[in-house]
Amino acid sequence: MSIFNPSTCKGTNNYLKVEGVYLLLIFYYLDEYWVLGDLDVLFEIDDQGKIFSHSSYPEFTKYDGLDYINVFDVIKEMK
Secondary structure, three states, X not given: OEEEOOEOOOOOEOOEEOOOEEEEXXXXXXXXXXXXXXXXXXXXXXXXXXXXXXXXXXXXXXXXXXXXXXXXXXXXXXX
């Protein structure tokens, strides 16, 4: 069941599952939180801790199936 179905400027939809677990990159700037990279950087974490991108870009899909902790480590190194 979907709880979120925004149409992006790219003409695609993104469905989030009830009780799903997601990683979405945000940053804080000028007293506001901003989503970094729109829906391309939305990752879903399954019940086994594996991460899957909602993007079609290879730069993001290369993490599909990895343990989410490994992806967190990559993100931390990007600072």
